[in-house]
Amino acid sequence: MVLQKRLMLASAALAIAAGTGGAYAQDVTLTIESWRNDDLTIWQQTLIPAFEAAHPGIRVQFNPSAPTEYNAALNAKLEAGSAGDIITCRPFDASLALYQDGYLADLSDLEGIANFSDVAKSAWSTDDGAQTFCVPMASVIHGFIYNADAFAELGLEEPTTTEEFFAVLDAIEADGTYIPLAIGSVDQWESASMGYHNIGPAYWAGEEGRQALIAGEAKFTDEEWVEPLRVLARWGEYAGDGYQAQTYPDSQNLFTLGRAAIFPAGSWEIALFEEQADFALGAFPPPVPAEGDTCYISDHTDIGIGMNANTANPEAARTFLNWVASSEFASLYSNALPGFFALSSEPVTLDNPLANEFVSWRETCESTIRPTYQILSRGTPNLENENWLHASNVLSGAETPEDAAAAIQSGLESWYTPGMFAD
Template sequence: MSKFRKATLAAGALTVSTLVLAACAPSAGPAGAEGDDSTITVWGWRQEDAKTYDKIFAAFEKEHPGVTVEYVPYLNTEYDTILSTGLKDASGPDVAQLRSYGLLQPLVESGDLVALDDEVSELADFSPSVLDGARGVSDGAVYGVPFAIQTLHVIYNKAVFDELGLEEPTTWDEMISAFDEIKASGVTPLANTVTDTWMLPIEQEIFGAGTYGGTPYLEKMLDGEASFTDTPWVDSVDAWTSTRDYWGDAYQGTSYEDAQALFASGKAAAFPGGIWELANFRKANPDLELGIFNAPAPDGSGVPVPGYVDGSFGVSDASDNKEAALELVQWMATADFGQAFTDELAQISPVPGVTPSDPLLAEAVEAYAAEPSPYITYAYFSGGTPGAWDLASSSFSSLILDEIDAGGAADKIQQGVDQWFKPRS
């Protein structure tokens, strides 16, 4: 069994002890040597973040005179194909923004990336489960420095809740009661995405993690003692879809952008999604006062917070500027980069020693540390073909369209995963 599967999940997300570890900045090396002018190209899929990355990398350039870091963004939908070609020779990136978990594996298997275990000593301070997002399944090596943790929540409009005298729910029944009051007031309780099917597994985790059991259930799945078709998982899908009464009248045709607009305009009280949405909503409507909560387990056993590694930065094996590229990713593993990342991009950095200045990000980190839960279909069952995330996106779409039930959706996921998944021994 690979190290990817054997990683201790209990070490979990960002434990409180991990968060307070300090990362050490590297000393100026060859990239900063006098007269050693060079350009490090960094490819990524976040076009909207280009100016911010330029600002962040300016700190590295200041410490390394003669070095220029050029962030080259591509369309998110085209990036994977462009990157797989670009990594084949020196004309491609020196450093690349890498997808995580199963989506990383094709680049690992093709030998296009440099293993960083012996190159970036700071990785030893990262949580094992965080490194899982940048680990090769077959060899267990780490191929990137993780750059963001995405936690999943119900993001809500405080003004709507305050007007109705509602508090953040602490039980499932309180949550449903709040949704009933919001609906009765004429406001849509939940702006759920439906037609952009990649969001459906996210919504299922937000409302279903407390039903299937989060990390303990995942441990059983990896050991072959539980499956997607067992009662806890099927019931978790039903728990999610039981909130359909609160999705709005035309939910079956609601896209991701539609749902965002519905919430940002104040026409919906809450939006189930990732912590990355905070920046989007603040930009769309600066007057929004936002809060976050997570769906409590229906049996009262806890309030799990799903989360996952969004991606990492790795070094191209074909780069002719490899030494400088390695020095850049070493810096990306330090608190200097991590703090700038979280402060400038309003996202959660997994770098030890970094604390978000944004109160809601800090709240998300604290909640995730207290009761972390995995994003199962994406993080731990997408390392083969077909992956559980793709299967869930498709089958959940059929479920929402009433073409199959929760058991049928679970069957499709399990049948696909059974084609390649082997329980750990």
């Protein structure tokens, strides 16, 4: 009876609040600028109601635009002073430029920022890491998704070392039912993001290697950077017939149709694969060079969220950003979008088992981001594009790993000197 009464009181209060919400003068509306129009329903149905329930007096509006137009549209709105209070941040240089131009507020002192690791913050911090201007929101994790039914049928185990990985590929090839690896070289980025940058961190020791590259202490021609290219070159034998002309959608279809056994993946594939594949899926992290080595994953920061420096409601905006930094948001968001993982250091449990598998690697492996994204892609030739090009050349067999590494390194050296961006 007591409970019932409380419920009635609560619903009456809610009805009044809903009916008169607009009338309260202290009600603040925050507008979010974003390029994720795919996420509109998730924001409107899950995230915003959860936030508004916990923070009466603040209303939130999600206002996305098309991904390809976002940067230009946002810049125009910021210049005209008509941009929303909350800004979704692209990683690295695009957002850094907004911060330097005074459009994004410094959030280093936001309490919630403490919930994030330095790797997570690196995409939205100044080069020296002193100031952070966006709350890290989501990342994608790289690894391998495999056809678990095929593995069971062939009696295979998830490989943990590179050696075991190739043993598994040999076994699948010997059986002949499946193409061992679903990867093609023609789309180039597949070779770099799903290949080189996926398996590489285990060799160059993740962040350590990435930082050394920025500091000029490591080179692409060093052994730990060439070796993953050699491994990538061996993948060619296990890819399907004509993989030199196989596109990324081809690879996806080969795998979901059950023709290929292992897919070098990014976690964003999870939702699509679960929908399309009619076999059980499993996932394993990038194999380590030798038994007992630390494993490293490419946990690539992709989306952040920050505050318009000229917002009229800085207090409400900070409240909202603190909520985004909380584990409540992390679990709501990661569950609504399996494959996009909130970056908060607090552990989250996900309902999706495959997504859970991916995110569990954060506990056992060291996280890093793609080595080309921070600082090193500011010049011409662009390091990320060079990585695409030469990784795909190596995979297709058009170039030796050593030549590819030398070409990447000389391209970088032609414009980059360590410390050139520090002032």
